[in-house]
Amino acid sequence: xxPYIGLMAGKGWTFHxxxxxxxxxxxxxxxxxxxxxxxxxxxxxxxxxxxxxxAMADDIIPKLKCAKCGGRKVGTIYTPDTSPNAYxxxxxx
Numbered sequence: 001x002x003p004y005i006g007l008m009a010g011k012g013w014t015f016h017x018x019x020x021x022x023x024x025x026x027x028x029x030x031x032x033x034x035x036x037x038x039x040x041x042x043x044x045x046x047x048x049x050x051x052x053x054x055a056m057a058d059d060i061i062p063k064l065k066c067a068k069c070g071g072r073k074v075g076t077i078y079t080p081d082t083s084p085n086a087y088x089x090x091x092x093x
Contacts, residue, residue: 013078016051018042022081025055027074029066036068040076 018025019042028037045055053059057076064074 013055014052015042015046015049015055018055018078019046024079024081025060026077026079027064027066028077029069029071030073030075031066031069031071034066034069034071036066038067 013023023042025040025042026037027040029035040060042055045060046053057078061074061076064076065072066074
């Protein structure tokens, strides 16, 4: 089983669990003329809000704004570690 699958159990993702699972979180602006996207620095967010702070989309989106245009209409994409080593570990190889 992939290490990120178990993250959803219980309360959901925390900044600590996202970092441990080597997840990437990208925020993107919904304003079409801007359409800026940026990977979030999970270590900085963990240091600011605490390692056990909830890191689900509904928890962090209200704290975000676009770094380019300043807009508050943003979304997030959670991406698991897709390196060959991570895949092999998930498959039990």
